Amino acid sequence: MTDASRPAPQDTMIDILGVNKWFGDFHALKNVSLSVAKGEKIVVCGPSGSGKSTMIRLINRLERHESGRIMVDGIEVADDVKAIEAIRREVGMVFQNFNLFPHLTVLENLMLAPVWVRKTPKKEAEETARQLLARVRIPEQADKYPGQLSGGQQQRVAIARALAMRPKVMLFDEPTSALDPEMIKEVLDVMIELAEEGMTMVVVTHEMGFARTVADCIVFMDQGEIVETGAPKEFFAAPKTDRAKLFLSQILGH
Amino acid sequence: MSAVALRRPSSLPKPIEWIRTNLFSSATNTLLTLLALYLLWKFLPPFVNWAFIDAIWQAPNSKACREAGNGACWAFIAEKHRFILFGTYPFEDHWRPGVSILLFLSLYAISSMRRFWTPWLALAWLVGLALIGILMWGGVFGLRYVENERWGGLVLTLILATFGIVFAFPLSILLALGRRSEMPVVRAACVVYIELIRGVPLISLLFMASVMMPLFLPSGVTVDKLLRAQVALILFAAAYLAEVVRGGLQAIPRGQYEAAEAMGLSFAKRTALVILPQALKISIPPLVNTFIGLFKDTSLVVIIGLFDLLLALKTALNEPAWTGIGVEAYLFASLVYFVFCYAMSQYSQRLERDLVRGPAARALKDT
Numbered sequence: 001m002t003d004a005s006r007p008a009p010q011d012t013m014i015d016i017l018g019v020n021k022w023f024g025d026f027h028a029l030k031n032v033s034l035s036v037a038k039g040e041k042i043v044v045c046g047p048s049g050s051g052k053s054t055m056i057r058l059i060n061r062l063e064r065h066e067s068g069r070i071m072v073d074g075i076e077v078a079d080d081v082k083a084i085e086a087i088r089r090e091v092g093m094v095f096q097n098f099n100l101f102p103h104l105t106v107l108e109n110l111m112l113a114p115v116w117v118r119k120t121p122k123k124e125a126e127e128t129a130r131q132l133l134a135r136v137r138i139p140e141q142a143d144k145y146p147g148q149l150s151g152g153q154q155q156r157v158a159i160a161r162a163l164a165m166r167p168k169v170m171l172f173d174e175p176t177s178a179l180d181p182e183m184i185k186e187v188l189d190v191m192i193e194l195a196e197e198g199m200t201m202v203v204v205t206h207e208m209g210f211a212r213t214v215a216d217c218i219v220f221m222d223q224g225e226i227v228e229t230g231a232p233k234e235f236f237a238a239p240k241t242d243r244a245k246l247f248l249s250q251i252l253g254h
Numbered sequence: 255m256s257a258v259a260l261r262r263p264s265s266l267p268k269p270i271e272w273i274r275t276n277l278f279s280s281a282t283n284t285l286l287t288l289l290a291l292y293l294l295w296k297f298l299p300p301f302v303n304w305a306f307i308d309a310i311w312q313a314p315n316s317k318a319c320r321e322a323g324n325g326a327c328w329a330f331i332a333e334k335h336r337f338i339l340f341g342t343y344p345f346e347d348h349w350r351p352g353v354s355i356l357l358f359l360s361l362y363a364i365s366s367m368r369r370f371w372t373p374w375l376a377l378a379w380l381v382g383l384a385l386i387g388i389l390m391w392g393g394v395f396g397l398r399y400v401e402n403e404r405w406g407g408l409v410l411t412l413i414l415a416t417f418g419i420v421f422a423f424p425l426s427i428l429l430a431l432g433r434r435s436e437m438p439v440v441r442a443a444c445v446v447y448i449e450l451i452r453g454v455p456l457i458s459l460l461f462m463a464s465v466m467m468p469l470f471l472p473s474g475v476t477v478d479k480l481l482r483a484q485v486a487l488i489l490f491a492a493a494y495l496a497e498v499v500r501g502g503l504q505a506i507p508r509g510q511y512e513a514a515e516a517m518g519l520s521f522a523k524r525t526a527l528v529i530l531p532q533a534l535k536i537s538i539p540p541l542v543n544t545f546i547g548l549f550k551d552t553s554l555v556v557i558i559g560l561f562d563l564l565l566a567l568k569t570a571l572n573e574p575a576w577t578g579i580g581v582e583a584y585l586f587a588s589l590v591y592f593v594f595c596y597a598m599s600q601y602s603q604r605l606e607r608d609l610v611r612g613p614a615a616r617a618l619k620d621t
Contacts (some may be wrong), residue, residue: 085518086518089518099511099512103535112527
């Protein structure tokens with residue numbers, strides 16, 4: 001990464017600098033640096049085990065980095081619990097397996113964090129929740145339990161749940177990998193809309209169509225390193241490294 | 255979707271079909287069915303005769319009872335019911351433990367109805383238990399003071415069991431959370447506590463509470479026997495319950511913890527709003543199992559001389575007028591214990607049906 005490509009500090013939402021992460025003896029992230037500007041959409045791709053998920057899980061401290069520095073919206077991600085909770089309030093996350101709360105209805109899932117973390121009055125939280133469900137096109141499912149919904153619907157609820165906190169950044173950790181093929185589109189459509197509205201997004205995905213449409217920047221990772229970054233056009237047309245060429249030929253080659 | 259229900263065609267009427275498939279489906283089954291019928295025929299009629307038809311319901315003492323016939327001598331229970339219910343509580347004040355028993359039963363009843371599941375229920379329990387305390391002890395509102403050495407019978411059993419569960423359950427949740435804590439000191443303390451208490455028989459805990467503890471207290475300071483036994487019961491039950499709760503906590507998928515964390519919920523809120531509701535729900539069967547165990551374990555307090563239901567019965571049996579009524583007495587005691595434990599079991603089954611909705615349970619498994 002060149003310094004010229006880095007956004008000016010006041011526009012930076014996420015700044016990852018020289019971060020290392022080990023799982024036991026396994027060096028999962030090697031000296032990773034990445035900057036995300038406000039409103040920027042970044043797609044992270046790479047073979048499995050390359051550290052993509054680990055990297056975005058560092059941003060809201062679901063994993064702990066051993067060295068280097070991570071700043072989110074001007075707050076350092078470190079051991080301070082209050083700081084971590086402050087960061088998590090501003091960073092929404094969508095998981096591969098949805099992770100909706102099965103004992104709560106869809107509406108309650110959406111209201112939980114606003115009511116208990118943001119102290120939003122219940123009535124207001126419910127209104128926002130219903131608006132968000134309409135936005136992800138499932139207003140009629142508000143009173144059902146997650147287990148009664150299809151995978152695609154569950155993932156859209158999960159996106160709405162993250163948005164209910166009015167986050168400044170959204171992290172997506174392989175949001176369509178656990179879905180049946182016919183449900184992928186309904187989730188991607190919601191994500192594309194979100195991107196068009198100017199949300200800052202970091203998305204780990206293998207959906208290259210999505211990457212082409214919305215990404216400002218593609219980050220290609222392999223074996224715990226960021227191997228290549230670039231605009232989607234250049235990345236897909238002329239990858240600079242052999243590893244990226246190999247990866248692209250494997251996922252696009254059929 | 256087509257609504258055609260496929261049912262196995264059958265030419266036989268329903269009851270006969272049921273009997274055939276359930277009782278006579280194979281040679282072994284037929285044999286077992288016949289054997290069971292034979293045993294029922296052999297033992298049930300004599301028992302019914304003894305327990306009901308030939309039973310003696312009124313007699314002044316066991317001698318008169320035995321002379322009156324061969325049936326069960328329920329006259330003993332009729333004659334001694336107040337002693338069994340209230341122990342050695344002053345006779346003229348028996349209404350006080352009587353009302354206390356009714357209060358206990360009402361608290362159980364309202365707690366079992368879902369429409370009363372509001373924060374008010376906790377208040378009802380607080381007020382109810384305080385009232386029971388006032389009624390039993392007295393000393394205020396013109397009630398005569400009754401030291402708890404004289405409490406006894408069913409009411410004592412209910413006090414030990416109810417206070418035992420009410421205090422042991424929250425304590426066990428803290429212990430279970432502590433055992434999973436990332437703080438080494440907290441975790442070690444919880445592990446030591448649980449393993450130590452679980453590794454010791456309840457009887458020895460009760461002995462320690464009643465015999466050894468006074469030795470360690472400075473002279474002049476006394477903690478009464480009932481309180482010591484109650485604390486021993488609570489500590490014992492909490493260790494067992496903690497492992498049950500921990501099992502529930504471990505069954506919750508990692509993703510649930512992560513999703514709650516990612517929302518910015520604090521540890522306390524994650525635990526109270528997301529993790530515990532799910533963990534306790536799946537722990538209902540083993541939890542109630544332990545509750546039932548605790549209810550019956552209260553009978554062990556006899557060894558330190560507390561007058562619970564069982565010791566009251568035994569004492570009544572020792573009266574010269576009522577010798578030789580042991581079978582009836584213990585049958586009655588078993589019946590009382592059974593009624594309470596069966597009620598708990600039924601309640602837990604209903605709770606499970608209400609709470610573990612099919613789809614919700616499935617989603618839990620999927621994530």
